[in-house]
Amino acid sequence: MTDLTMLHAHWSILPFVLSLTLLALSLLICWQRKKSHKHIYLGTFAWLIPIIGTFSAMAVMLVLELTSLTESVFKLSNLAIFSAGLLIVFRTSIREAAQNLIQKFAQSNSHPKQILVRMLLGLRTTLLIICIASLSCLSLEYAQNPQIFETVQLPFVFAGIALTSLFLATLYFVAQRHGTLMPLLSFTFFGFGLGCYFLLRFKSTVVIPSDFLALETAASVANGFVYYITEEVYWSAVYMSCAFALSSWLYPLPLTFATPTANTPINKDNAYNFAEAHSSASTTEPPTNHTRFRLPQLTTFWKNTITGIALLILCIAITTIPVYRDLGVQTFYWSTWISYQSQGSLLTFISECQDLKIKKPAGYTKKDAKKLIDSYASAYNKSIGASKERKSAQAQFDKNNPTVIAIMNEAYTNLAHFDGLHSGYTGEEFITNGMTDALQSGDLLVSTYGGGTSNTEFEFLTGESCYFVGEGNAYSLYDFTDVDSLPHIFNKLGYTSTAIHAYNPNNWNRKNAYETLGFNSFISGDSFSDAETWREWPSDKATYQKILELLYDNQDPQFILDVTLANHSGYSQHLVDDSYRPGYTPDFGNEALTDELNEYLGSMKRTDEDLQWFVEQLKQLDRPVVLVFFGDHQPSFTTAYNDAWFKNEPQAAHVARLYQTQYVMWANYDVAGNTQENDQKFTAASSLASHMLNAIGAPLTDFQKAQIVIGEKLPGVGHYTTLGSDGNWYFPDDKSAPSYSLQTTLQKMSYYNFAERV
Helix, strand or coil, X not given: CCCCCCCCHHHHHHHHHHHHHHHHHHHHHHHHHHHCCCCCCCHHHHHHHHHHHHHHHHHHHHHCCCEECCHHHHHHHHHHHHHHHHHHHCHHHHHHHHHHHHHHHHCCCCHHHHHHHHHHXXXXXXXXXXXXXHHHHHHXXXXXXXXXXXXXXXXXXXXXXXXXHHHHXXXXXXXXXXXXXXXXXXXXXXXXXXXXXXXXXXXCCCCCHHHHHCHHHHHHCHHHCCCCEEHHHHHHHHHHHHHHHHHCCCCCCCCCCCCCCCCCCCCCCCHHHHHHHHHHHHCCCCCCCCCCCCCCCCCHHHHHHHHHHHHHHHHHHHHHCCCCCCCCCCCCHHHHHHHHHHHCHHHHHHHHHHCCCCCCCCCCCHHHHHHHHHHHHHHHHHCXXXXXXXXXXXXXXXXXXXXXXXXXXXXCCCHHHCHHHHCCCXXXXXXXXXXXXXXXXXXXXXXXXXXXXXXXXXXHHHCCCHHHHCCCCHHHHCCCCCCCCHHHHHHHXXXXXXXXXXXXXXXXXXXXXXXXXXXXXXXXXXXXXXXXXXXXXXXXXXXXXXXXXHHHHCCCCEEEEEEXXXXXXXXXXXXXXXXXXXXXXXXXXXXXXXXXXXXXXXHHHHHHHHHHHHHHHHHCCCCCEEEEEEECCCCCCHHHHHHHXXXXXXXXXXXXXXXXXXXXXXXXXXXXXXXXXXXXXXXXXXXXXXHHHHHHCCCCCHHXXXXXXXXXXXXXXXXXXXXXXXXXXXXXXXXCCCCHHHHHHHHHHHHHHHHCCC
């Protein structure tokens, strides 16, 4: 990445001058046409608005010093956009010249020449639409993938252009054979590509369908990042501007075709038709009382409208019928960016949209799925459930009803898993070495990376793996009223369930989702207006203090979920004091990456301190409390270290390292049937609640019992990776995995337990 502000702000005068030049030329042409008593086309000024808008955006970014490009690239891109503006300015003059030339052919009495004129006009329209489609696709792809010509496979290039051409043709006919609506698609493509560009830099990911279900969430955290643009964005803007310019050239040419008359010289080409017509006219029979049926003649408006509607139906069919997999389009959900790189954004995005629906497992029936759950639940009851440890823990739970606190800590993970960061890093002191009396702890398989907090939250609360549910933000898609979520389970036991998130309650649709999940109350950002902050977010400690208030105010058993955000991404702003930054200098990465790393680790140190403080407070309470602490996902910069330090390993294992955080279960009392020596156990976020309930003796649903039994051979199923019974990592769709059949069994039970209820 080049340095910021390579170009001096005084260059912002160039787009301003070019904009004025385009306006001056347009006014001059209007004045000349008025003098010549010719029609003045004010639409030219409307078409110039997006061009001038692009120039203005370039100037503003330069003034704000948010650009990173060379002087030559800036000049060339401005020249290209100016050229696009000239195409708009002179389109009327060129149009009239072309119309006069073609009109000569149209007035010819030669029928073949008239056919040729129609063919040329049709070819002109077709070529313009294809060119606009190609430029729109470039504006979509180039900002996020400047190597598009090397990485995207040729069949997908042609398919993307063809599909875009179909979209444009639909807009063309809906607009009555004008290009008026086409810029909407070109601008949408550019905006999508720009969104991917920023997400790649902030979170090492791209825009996916579920992001559009959480736009408010994205907007609310958008101020935590530094925005700047590089030359790739400038060239994408150039492609978009050129698409705008060519769209302005799409309009019908009103030509008059010559028709034979009695005075028309008869030549070899039209003699037969004219004679036939003359003979027919001279022998016309007088009208009779019989009326012949004739099809009504459609006006041009209705012809265009019907064609546009037909093309729209075709667009809907092509984008909704799930044939993309059969055509070779694949989605690597563990890294959608790889799919975008090799297949292009458009086809991959549409394919992902089709995957939002929960897919019914092959061979699934409700009856068989219920039998499977009953079978595994029975196996649990005869083994783990019948053990002395479980029975004693269950008796204790029924008597004491301990409060259960779940803390999902934003971006928490132990980066010591990355070879100690080649710097001797061993993890934060208290979480790593200070909780020796924990019930259990270990690595946690999650289904999201660098963001997507609600997916881990969803897996923990419902026990459902995102791989079985499908791509998308479940909080925005489903009604959890009939789901066996943790709040519903605890509510049936007489508990009060409370959710805490010290920010916008509408993020990830939490406000609505929490209600159907069974939470009795939701404490959100308004309750933390005066709270202590860390990195400009409410601190972890501030949320823990809110939990303690709930415990002091209500002595009855409670289930509390605390979703923190003090460690939220945006690690390039240097918000962590140097006293917390450890100053590690790994043997890989530039200064910016190392700075992000130390910012993050400094925040982890504060998280460790706050958790230690909270545990000490819980120890002093005269009531039983169970604490489950876990991270939702890794920070997005770890992929750089993963690729640099872990090469020549199976791809599934390589990916899995990015989709693991850590968890710890702890209690402030002696839990019956447990040694409380911090047993190490790997699990997945979707199974974490089942293991926690089992450990403390709480009641389990039949599905949770089945999860625990299957977990002995299939420790975890994430959206992107699965840990097999042989201890090796596999992709979930790898049928050669030793636990694949067991995974299929779990998927059927999961569909019965969740999909049948939402």
